[in-house]
Amino acid sequence: MSPPAAESYLSDGRTLWSWLTTHDHKRIGVMFLVLTLFFFLVGGLFALALRIELLTPGRTIMGHLAYNRMFTLHGVTMVWLFMIPAIPSAFGNFLVPLMIGARDVAFPRLNLASVYLYVLGASVTLWGMFEGGADTGWTFYTPYSTTTGTAVLPVLVGVFIIGFSTIVTGLNFIATVHTLRAPGLTWMKLPLFVWAIYGTSIIQVLATPVLGMVLLLVALERVVGAGIFDPARGGDPLLFQHLFWFYSHPAVYIMVLPSMGVISEAVCAFSRKNAFSYRMIVYSTLGIAFVGFFTWGHHMFASGQSIFGSGAFGAMSMLVAIFTAIKIFSWLGTLYRGSIAIESPLIYTLGFMFFLFFGGMIGVAYSTTSLNLHWHDTYSVVAHFHFIMVGATVMAFLGALHYWFPKMFGRCFPAKLANSAAVLIIFGFITTFVPQFLLGNMGMPRRYADYPPHFQSLHVASTAGASLLAFGFLIIAAYLAWSLKYGAVAGDNPWGSDGFEWRSASPPPTHNFHVTPEYPTGPHEYAREEVPHAA
């Protein structure tokens, strides 16, 4: 096999030092991809340990304290070290400048700094894990988090630092999209992935500082006894929940909006159609970014919040669901009269649409307020957010990985194997999480190291599904690693896609474009021009 195009960004300096000091958005994107994949593996191993412990009631492989630390670390790792940076920092960095015809992002050095901030924050968090790890859950609810004796502080500080990496990345994308679009590329011609990253960046910049503040307050409470959340000193433990969810509900959209962007691209590319309703997708992206800030109280219906407050938050949450429904209809409409290629990214796309729909509808059910009183803090909620986080975001992440693998590394992967792995992943996902919905209906609360025996059969089913998932991920890791070196050379546009990122070579040269492309139309306008595609 001959190496990919000689002058690609991959061959522009082959030393480790050339990677560690690079300002190239593509290399930074690849570094984030490697880092987030590593933490996906770590968080996944935690999840597997949890599922094994839950095979039987009573002790299976670990005690209560170990279990409590394990689910905390699973949550912290997956949310802050994988989910939040995965698509924006890895694929966003790589693709946004390519999609808008720019040479790089607006602040390349700041972009490199965001990698190091992430590494620093992740190291501090890892150190906390070696110190024994926090046992508070990723939500750090006070007064438990301020009184427990475990290593909460390093985890708080680690997440605080990672927050800055997120903010810097968000600022960078906002500045890039505003200032570096190629001539003629107007806002309503932007690829939908760019819109999704833009909406995400707004949330990142506005919400993450609140997380930093609230984590700092918890740290202060632990170190100097500030008393802000301590009822014994005039503090209010529920204040923490309000502040935390003011960040963490929009953070759900930080995790899911980019994946919607991926799907908008993939569904057009693999059905060779323009988006069925470009403007509805754009406006609903911005709508989610805005309304997402006014829904946090739906995490607190059982907490003693006022009845009116719960009603208002419930109604706002339904609005967010409308925006999501609009997108699903638009993706479905895009398939209509298309030329649908059954490739692995499309399989993930279909899985994504179904899981997002189903998980989202359960979210609507929670917003009716009365149904929430049964489901709140049970496995139903666990299943619901795993439908959104794994069923939607991880499916989109895998879809993105497969769709843009040739773009990033210039190689193809074995297509049939990839299709089978995608089907296995979807099947494993359903087997893992559908039983958890039923467990929630039965009334199994979350964060239980031990459970009454009548819940066992569904737990066994869920663990069986988790092992299928693990097996699927193993296959994907194996063939992608193999393809990096031995995959067929992809050529510039193996999918025949009219996404703007494919207008540069694959893998792209360091400066992205030799000639700045022209943008007479928006992306994915297959009906108007011939698109070159490989045989």
Added chain:
Amino acid sequence: MNELLRRLFFLPEQGSTFAVKVDHLHYFLLLTTLAVAVGIGTVGIVFLVRYHRRTASDATPRVVAPTWMEGLFIGVPLSLFLLWFVLGFQQFVWVMSPPQDALDVYVTGKQWMWKFTYPGGPSAIDTLVVPAGRPVRLLITSRDVIHSFYVPDFRMKRDAVPSRYTDLWFEAPKPGRHLVLCAEYCGLDHSQMRAEVVVLSPADFESWRDAQRRNLPVAALPGANTPETMAVRGERIATAQGCLQCHTVTGAPHIGPTWLGLYGRKEPLEGGGAVLADEAYLTESMMDPLAKVVAGYAPVMPGYHGRLSAEDSGALVEFIKSLRPLRPGVTAAEEPVYVPTGR
């Protein structure tokens, strides 16, 4: 049909009047969701089969959603969601507003057990005994971290928050036993923090309670004929803590508002507005007295955070509730009368 769907969706027994109501909404919502999911899946599969790529150079037309279709995509789900919200929120308001004739029980969560105290005695750990066919209102608080009192059979949970009271009511139609779980993560043995609701027939409940009251250890002591009720204990604490130096129980205003008839009264506030003096407000005024000062009084009361235990503040609330102005012709009830806040 109800029984079939309940089993199909793995829902537990319907142990309360609310459970029956909310399950019907659940069926409606889930069946609609499944129907739409099947619809979307079918459309997806039809498109997949009908429009799958035949040659590498298939031509595709440019199709853009007409505005009316965009409106339809927004309008249909929106009206469906609003319908669900209206149905659900009606139930929510209903279940959040305890009825007038409820039996009160105080619930205290503590790592990792539940304590139940009846205003007239007795108290019990991990077993809550209630009569069937009568609404029961639980006044829930915590002694340490946040817990959540959850009865799957009642489809109901409420958080137990330190230094606050939340309430939850239910009516169990028939005798039975129901598992209580803690739903808010509270540390090491969170998963072991279980209790049980035992529903007895009204007659069995009365005889159980009488037996309990007679058999309390304090009743066996010489000179003690009745166990100390929460209200009696509250009076003792009010004296010991100096509450009565500023608050009278006679109806006369002093440095602070009188406690006579305070419970259930709408109090005008300093700086405008008014507040209903319920358990939540009374507790807040002990813990953070300057948050809502009654109009006409100076903000001079010290806070009692950390100085009153959860049991003590509950007892004080019961004492205040027992201080009702007696009107001619009205005989004092055996138990404090709860003044409704909702229905």
